[in-house]
Amino acid sequence: QSALTQPASVSGSPGQSITISCTGTSSDVGSYNLVSWYQQHPGKAPKLMIYEVSKRPSGVSNRFSGSKSGNTASLTISGLQAEDEADYYCCSYAGSSLYVFGTGTKVTVL
Amino acid sequence: QLQLQESGPGLVKPSETLSLTCTVSGGSISSSSYYWGWIRQPPGKGLEWIGSIYYSGSTYYNPSLKSRVTISVDTSKNQFSLKLSSVTAADTAVYYCARIGYSYADGAFDIWGQGTMVTVSS
Numbered sequence: 001q002s003a004l005t006q007p008a009s010v011s012g013s014p015g016q017s018i019t020i021s022c023t024g025t026s027s028d029v030g031s032y033n034l035v036s037w038y039q040q041h042p043g044k045a046p047k048l049m050i051y052e053v054s055k056r057p058s059g060v061s062n063r064f065s066g067s068k069s070g071n072t073a074s075l076t077i078s079g080l081q082a083e084d085e086a087d088y089y090c091c092s093y094a095g096s097s098l099y100v101f102g103t104g105t106k107v108t109v110l
Numbered sequence: 111q112l113q114l115q116e117s118g119p120g121l122v123k124p125s126e127t128l129s130l131t132c133t134v135s136g137g138s139i140s141s142s143s144y145y146w147g148w149i150r151q152p153p154g155k156g157l158e159w160i161g162s163i164y165y166s167g168s169t170y171y172n173p174s175l176k177s178r179v180t181i182s183v184d185t186s187k188n189q190f191s192l193k194l195s196s197v198t199a200a201d202t203a204v205y206y207c208a209r210i211g212y213s214y215a216d217g218a219f220d221i222w223g224q225g226t227m228v229t230v231s232s
Contacts, residue, residue: 051218
Protein backbone atom coordinates (compact mmCIF):
# COMPACT_ATOMS: atom_id res chain seq x y z
CA GLN A 1 0.00 0.00 0.00
CA SER A 2 2.12 2.90 -1.28
CA ALA A 3 1.23 6.56 -0.95
CA LEU A 4 -0.59 8.11 -3.89
CA THR A 5 1.69 10.33 -5.97
CA GLN A 6 1.12 14.10 -6.05
CA PRO A 7 3.33 16.88 -7.37
CA ALA A 8 5.32 18.45 -4.55
CA SER A 9 4.26 21.95 -5.48
CA VAL A 10 1.94 23.85 -7.77
CA SER A 11 1.69 27.61 -8.10
CA GLY A 12 -0.51 30.14 -9.80
CA SER A 13 -1.42 33.79 -9.84
CA PRO A 14 -4.61 35.15 -8.30
CA GLY A 15 -7.58 34.47 -10.54
CA GLN A 16 -5.90 31.65 -12.43
CA SER A 17 -6.83 27.98 -12.33
CA ILE A 18 -4.54 25.22 -11.15
CA THR A 19 -4.87 21.45 -11.16
CA ILE A 20 -3.32 18.99 -8.74
CA SER A 21 -2.95 15.39 -9.84
CA CYS A 22 -3.12 12.31 -7.64
CA THR A 23 -1.87 9.09 -9.20
CA GLY A 24 -2.56 5.72 -7.70
CA THR A 25 -3.03 2.23 -9.01
CA SER A 26 -5.77 -0.07 -10.25
CA SER A 27 -6.09 -1.28 -6.64
CA ASP A 28 -7.11 2.08 -5.22
CA VAL A 29 -7.91 5.18 -7.32
CA GLY A 30 -8.64 3.12 -10.40
CA SER A 31 -11.04 0.75 -8.68
CA TYR A 32 -13.19 3.01 -6.53
CA ASN A 33 -14.94 6.35 -6.88
CA LEU A 34 -13.98 7.07 -3.30
CA VAL A 35 -11.30 9.72 -3.73
CA SER A 36 -11.34 12.68 -1.37
CA TRP A 37 -9.29 15.85 -1.14
CA TYR A 38 -8.15 17.80 1.92
CA GLN A 39 -6.84 21.32 2.45
CA GLN A 40 -4.41 21.91 5.30
CA HIS A 41 -3.19 25.28 6.45
CA PRO A 42 -0.03 25.41 8.61
CA GLY A 43 -0.62 24.18 12.12
CA LYS A 44 -4.24 23.25 11.39
CA ALA A 45 -6.13 20.03 10.94
CA PRO A 46 -6.99 18.97 7.39
CA LYS A 47 -10.35 20.08 5.99
CA LEU A 48 -12.44 17.99 3.61
CA MET A 49 -12.84 19.76 0.27
CA ILE A 50 -14.04 17.04 -2.12
CA TYR A 51 -15.43 13.53 -1.55
CA GLU A 52 -16.49 10.68 -3.82
CA VAL A 53 -14.24 12.12 -6.57
CA SER A 54 -16.28 15.24 -7.35
CA LYS A 55 -18.76 16.06 -4.59
CA ARG A 56 -18.38 19.18 -2.45
CA PRO A 57 -19.36 19.28 1.22
CA SER A 58 -21.68 22.04 2.29
CA GLY A 59 -19.77 25.28 2.74
CA VAL A 60 -16.92 24.50 0.37
CA SER A 61 -16.53 27.00 -2.45
CA ASN A 62 -17.59 25.89 -5.93
CA ARG A 63 -14.16 27.07 -7.09
CA PHE A 64 -12.99 23.62 -6.00
CA SER A 65 -13.81 20.70 -8.27
CA GLY A 66 -12.65 17.12 -8.61
CA SER A 67 -12.45 14.52 -11.34
CA LYS A 68 -10.93 11.13 -12.10
CA SER A 69 -9.62 9.32 -15.15
CA GLY A 70 -8.24 5.83 -14.79
CA ASN A 71 -5.75 5.67 -11.95
CA THR A 72 -5.40 9.45 -11.66
CA ALA A 73 -7.65 11.85 -9.76
CA SER A 74 -7.43 15.61 -10.02
CA LEU A 75 -8.38 18.64 -7.97
CA THR A 76 -8.90 21.92 -9.78
CA ILE A 77 -8.99 25.26 -8.04
CA SER A 78 -10.40 27.99 -10.23
CA GLY A 79 -10.21 31.72 -9.55
CA LEU A 80 -7.21 31.16 -7.29
CA GLN A 81 -7.26 33.29 -4.14
CA ALA A 82 -4.62 34.06 -1.52
CA GLU A 83 -6.55 32.02 1.05
CA ASP A 84 -6.14 28.91 -1.14
CA GLU A 85 -2.43 28.82 -0.33
CA ALA A 86 -2.08 25.61 1.67
CA ASP A 87 -1.11 21.97 1.45
CA TYR A 88 -3.51 19.64 -0.35
CA TYR A 89 -3.80 15.88 0.09
CA CYS A 90 -5.77 13.31 -1.83
CA CYS A 91 -6.98 10.09 -0.27
CA SER A 92 -8.40 6.94 -1.81
CA TYR A 93 -10.22 3.90 -0.55
CA ALA A 94 -8.06 0.88 -1.29
CA GLY A 95 -10.47 -1.96 -0.62
CA SER A 96 -11.02 -4.05 2.51
CA SER A 97 -11.72 -0.88 4.50
CA LEU A 98 -8.17 0.38 3.92
CA TYR A 99 -7.21 3.91 2.94
CA VAL A 100 -4.16 5.56 1.42
CA PHE A 101 -3.25 9.25 1.37
CA GLY A 102 -1.31 11.14 -1.25
CA THR A 103 2.15 12.59 -0.78
CA GLY A 104 0.77 16.12 -0.57
CA THR A 105 1.05 19.23 -2.73
CA LYS A 106 1.99 22.70 -1.59
CA VAL A 107 -0.04 25.32 -3.43
CA THR A 108 1.53 28.75 -3.68
CA VAL A 109 -0.38 31.83 -4.78
CA LEU A 110 2.10 34.09 -6.54
CA GLN B 111 -22.20 20.14 16.02
CA LEU B 112 -20.03 17.05 16.25
CA GLN B 113 -16.53 17.57 17.62
CA LEU B 114 -13.58 15.27 18.18
CA GLN B 115 -10.83 15.83 20.74
CA GLU B 116 -7.62 13.84 21.11
CA SER B 117 -5.99 13.38 24.50
CA GLY B 118 -2.98 11.57 25.86
CA PRO B 119 0.69 11.95 26.77
CA GLY B 120 2.75 14.27 24.61
CA LEU B 121 5.98 12.43 25.36
CA VAL B 122 6.60 8.69 25.12
CA LYS B 123 9.85 6.82 25.68
CA PRO B 124 11.31 4.61 22.94
CA SER B 125 10.12 0.98 23.05
CA GLU B 126 7.08 1.95 25.13
CA THR B 127 3.43 2.10 24.06
CA LEU B 128 1.78 5.27 22.79
CA SER B 129 -1.82 5.60 24.00
CA LEU B 130 -4.31 8.19 22.79
CA THR B 131 -8.05 8.66 23.21
CA CYS B 132 -10.49 10.50 20.98
CA THR B 133 -13.62 11.83 22.66
CA VAL B 134 -16.64 12.43 20.44
CA SER B 135 -19.05 15.17 21.53
CA GLY B 136 -22.22 16.52 19.96
CA GLY B 137 -23.14 13.16 18.45
CA SER B 138 -23.05 9.43 18.99
CA ILE B 139 -20.11 7.21 18.18
CA SER B 140 -22.65 4.41 17.74
CA SER B 141 -24.03 5.82 14.50
CA SER B 142 -24.24 3.18 11.78
CA SER B 143 -23.33 5.80 9.17
CA TYR B 144 -19.71 6.32 10.18
CA TYR B 145 -16.40 4.72 10.96
CA TRP B 146 -13.82 6.39 13.21
CA GLY B 147 -10.16 6.66 12.35
CA TRP B 148 -6.66 7.66 13.37
CA ILE B 149 -4.27 9.52 11.07
CA ARG B 150 -0.79 10.81 11.80
CA GLN B 151 1.54 13.40 10.33
CA PRO B 152 5.27 13.47 11.14
CA PRO B 153 6.75 16.97 11.35
CA GLY B 154 7.02 18.47 7.87
CA LYS B 155 5.64 15.35 6.21
CA GLY B 156 2.40 14.02 4.81
CA LEU B 157 -0.64 12.29 6.24
CA GLU B 158 -0.67 8.58 7.00
CA TRP B 159 -3.82 6.57 7.74
CA ILE B 160 -3.22 4.41 10.82
CA GLY B 161 -6.48 2.56 11.12
CA SER B 162 -10.24 2.68 11.58
CA ILE B 163 -12.94 1.20 13.80
CA TYR B 164 -16.70 0.76 13.57
CA TYR B 165 -18.87 1.15 16.64
CA SER B 166 -19.39 -2.61 16.67
CA GLY B 167 -15.66 -3.03 17.29
CA SER B 168 -14.59 -4.11 13.79
CA THR B 169 -11.09 -2.81 13.14
CA TYR B 170 -8.98 -2.15 10.05
CA TYR B 171 -5.29 -1.30 10.15
CA ASN B 172 -2.63 0.06 7.82
CA PRO B 173 -0.63 -3.05 6.85
CA SER B 174 2.63 -1.22 7.55
CA LEU B 175 1.62 -0.65 11.19
CA LYS B 176 -0.70 -3.59 11.79
CA SER B 177 1.69 -5.54 14.02
CA ARG B 178 1.96 -2.63 16.48
CA VAL B 179 -1.49 -1.01 16.39
CA THR B 180 -4.62 -1.62 18.42
CA ILE B 181 -7.74 0.53 18.06
CA SER B 182 -10.67 0.06 20.44
CA VAL B 183 -14.02 1.72 21.07
CA ASP B 184 -15.93 2.49 24.26
CA THR B 185 -19.48 3.37 23.25
CA SER B 186 -20.50 4.08 26.85
CA LYS B 187 -17.96 6.90 26.98
CA ASN B 188 -18.36 7.93 23.33
CA GLN B 189 -14.62 7.40 22.86
CA PHE B 190 -12.25 5.42 20.74
CA SER B 191 -8.58 4.80 21.43
CA LEU B 192 -5.26 4.12 19.77
CA LYS B 193 -2.39 2.08 21.12
CA LEU B 194 0.90 1.89 19.22
CA SER B 195 3.51 -0.38 20.73
CA SER B 196 7.30 -0.46 20.54
CA VAL B 197 7.54 3.15 19.44
CA THR B 198 10.66 4.74 17.97
CA ALA B 199 11.57 8.27 16.97
CA ALA B 200 9.91 7.56 13.61
CA ASP B 201 6.56 7.53 15.40
CA THR B 202 6.95 11.17 16.42
CA ALA B 203 4.03 12.95 14.80
CA VAL B 204 0.82 14.90 15.18
CA TYR B 205 -1.91 12.33 15.70
CA TYR B 206 -5.42 13.12 14.49
CA CYS B 207 -8.69 11.34 15.04
CA ALA B 208 -11.43 11.71 12.44
CA ARG B 209 -14.89 10.60 11.44
CA ILE B 210 -15.14 8.60 8.22
CA GLY B 211 -18.28 8.54 6.15
CA TYR B 212 -19.87 5.16 5.46
CA SER B 213 -23.34 5.53 3.99
CA TYR B 214 -22.95 9.26 3.26
CA ALA B 215 -19.77 10.97 2.08
CA ASP B 216 -18.50 7.43 1.71
CA GLY B 217 -14.84 7.08 2.53
CA ALA B 218 -14.40 10.74 3.42
CA PHE B 219 -12.68 11.92 6.59
CA ASP B 220 -15.22 14.67 7.12
CA ILE B 221 -14.63 15.81 10.69
CA TRP B 222 -11.20 15.99 12.33
CA GLY B 223 -9.91 16.59 15.80
CA GLN B 224 -7.41 19.40 16.30
CA GLY B 225 -4.54 16.91 16.55
CA THR B 226 -2.11 16.16 19.33
CA MET B 227 1.67 16.16 19.05
CA VAL B 228 3.40 13.06 20.36
CA THR B 229 7.17 13.01 20.68
CA VAL B 230 9.11 9.78 21.16
CA SER B 231 12.23 10.53 23.14
CA SER B 232 14.06 9.32 26.22
